[in-house]
Amino acid sequence: MSRRPLVLLQCANVVGGVSNALVMVVVPWLILERTGSPAAAGLAGALTALPGIVMAPAVGVLVDRVGRRAVSIASDLASAVSVLLFPVLDAVGMLGVPAILTLTLVGAAFDPAGYTARKALIPDVADTAGVSRDSVNGLHEGLFMAGWVVGPALGALGIATVGSVDTMWFAFAAFGLAALAVALLRVPDQTSVTVSEGHEATPLRSARAGLRVLIADRPVWLLTLTVALISLIYMPTESVLLPVHFEGIDQPAAFGAVISAMAGGGMLGAFGYGWLARRLTRYRTAVVSMSVVAVAYVPLAFLPPPPAMVVAALLVGLAWGPMEPLLNSVVQERFPAHQHGRVYGVQLSLYYASAPLGQLLAGVSVEGFGVQPVMFGIAAGLVGVALLVATMPVLRRLDDTMTDPGTDQGTDPGAEPVPPTPASYPSPPAR
Numbered sequence: 001m002s003r004r005p006l007v008l009l010q011c012a013n014v015v016g017g018v019s020n021a022l023v024m025v026v027v028p029w030l031i032l033e034r035t036g037s038p039a040a041a042g043l044a045g046a047l048t049a050l051p052g053i054v055m056a057p058a059v060g061v062l063v064d065r066v067g068r069r070a071v072s073i074a075s076d077l078a079s080a081v082s083v084l085l086f087p088v089l090d091a092v093g094m095l096g097v098p099a100i101l102t103l104t105l106v107g108a109a110f111d112p113a114g115y116t117a118r119k120a121l122i123p124d125v126a127d128t129a130g131v132s133r134d135s136v137n138g139l140h141e142g143l144f145m146a147g148w149v150v151g152p153a154l155g156a157l158g159i160a161t162v163g164s165v166d167t168m169w170f171a172f173a174a175f176g177l178a179a180l181a182v183a184l185l186r187v188p189d190q191t192s193v194t195v196s197e198g199h200e201a202t203p204l205r206s207a208r209a210g211l212r213v214l215i216a217d218r219p220v221w222l223l224t225l226t227v228a229l230i231s232l233i234y235m236p237t238e239s240v241l242l243p244v245h246f247e248g249i250d251q252p253a254a255f256g257a258v259i260s261a262m263a264g265g266g267m268l269g270a271f272g273y274g275w276l277a278r279r280l281t282r283y284r285t286a287v288v289s290m291s292v293v294a295v296a297y298v299p300l301a302f303l304p305p306p307p308a309m310v311v312a313a314l315l316v317g318l319a320w321g322p323m324e325p326l327l328n329s330v331v332q333e334r335f336p337a338h339q340h341g342r343v344y345g346v347q348l349s350l351y352y353a354s355a356p357l358g359q360l361l362a363g364v365s366v367e368g369f370g371v372q373p374v375m376f377g378i379a380a381g382l383v384g385v386a387l388l389v390a391t392m393p394v395l396r397r398l399d400d401t402m403t404d405p406g407t408d409q410g411t412d413p414g415a416e417p418v419p420p421t422p423a424s425y426p427s428p429p430a431r
Contacts, residue, residue, distance in 0.1 A: 013118055019151065019174035022155040034100075043363060050108075056346070062113065090165045116341055123332055139271065141266075141325045152255075153257070156253050209342065218394055219400075266318070273285075273322040285322055289320060290319075301375035
């Protein structure tokens with residue numbers, strides 16, 4: 001058994017997280033520098049999420065059809081070009097707000113592809129390395145969060161030293177490294193034909209099949225909707241509220257520290273998922289995670305001094321950390337391997353759809369009410385979601401290993417039914 005594919009995948013995973021986190025910090029700061037408008041920064045965040053709504057289901061199908069490595073490499077190279085154009089256009093005096101928004105939209109269109117493709121590689125990489133999938137899920141999401149620890153700090157350092165535009169050179173290098181790591185990775189790559197679709201299935205038909213598959217599994221579907229709701233409520237904190245607060249008091253380093261603390265807590269929580277998975281059920285992990293997030297957010301809403309905000313942010317991240325690997329595990333356990341890409345794609349599309357609405361509302365609300373009242377509203381919303389999760393009995397079925405193999409999971413109308421075989425399903429993770 002070789003661990004080389006595991007190492008390469010996680011290298012791509014880390015630098016992918018670094019590059020995306022850096023761009024997330026730099027773009028709203030750049031918009032605020034050039035417009036001075038929190039609403040414009042919120043609009044920028046909302047607009048950048050729109051391509052993901054459309055692209056995520058499509059790239060999920062591409063991952064299942066074209067191949068995970070090919071999609072990941074192409075995505076990272078395209079993202080590298082999009083961030084390279086920031087300093088290039090600025091050098092010739094063409095980087096106005098419309099150009100910033102356009103480049104960010106283009107880059108955002110490719111993000112779901114790389115993220116989904118790397119997720120879909122996890123089962124084969126774990127099996128090749130002889131490591132349980134729960135452990136690799138935790139490692140994967142923990143290292144992705146590690147990228148989000150380094151990325152904001154690197155972005156804040158770049159803004160303070162070389163300026164927001166030239167900081168994009170770091171993102172360019174990171175995307176290039178991610179593409180190289182996946183290019184060197186060798187595992188079996190799933191391509192176009194699957195047992196349930198046949199040659200005739202169109203991408204749109206396959207994307208719809210992915211949605212059908214996800215809706216048919218009620219526990220995973222409700223968990224997905226819950227995470228999308230949390231994305232709507234919480235994401236404005238990082239993309240709108242904290243940038244406005246720290247830009248107003250001229251403390252970019254403190255902003256980077258708080259965002260990095262959230263990511264650092266998430267990293268530790270994700271790394272601990274393999275340990276939690278041997279002690280808690282899937283359902284209990286979800287309830288505990290969301291409940292602690294809600295409680296930990298309350299002190300953050302009071303906007304205490306930066307050191308106290310860092311502590312609160314760390315607790316929020318620590319509580320949320322196990323959720324991402326949990327979502328990976330339930331998909332791997334309950335869906336055939338050839339459907340992972342499109343299931344992840346549908347989930348990402350929902351997350352991308354929820355975030356911009358929250359960002360847009362937060363940007364407008366901040367201008368009308370200020371940062372702190374909006375953060376109190378977010379705290380109340382998170383408490384409400386935690387109570388909802390704790391009182392939904394259907395989520396207890398997350399601990400079923402997989403859906404009934406006889407359930408119609410993504411079989412297109414007119415396609416010849418093929419009986420599922422044990423090899424069609426991933427092995428249950430070691431506990």
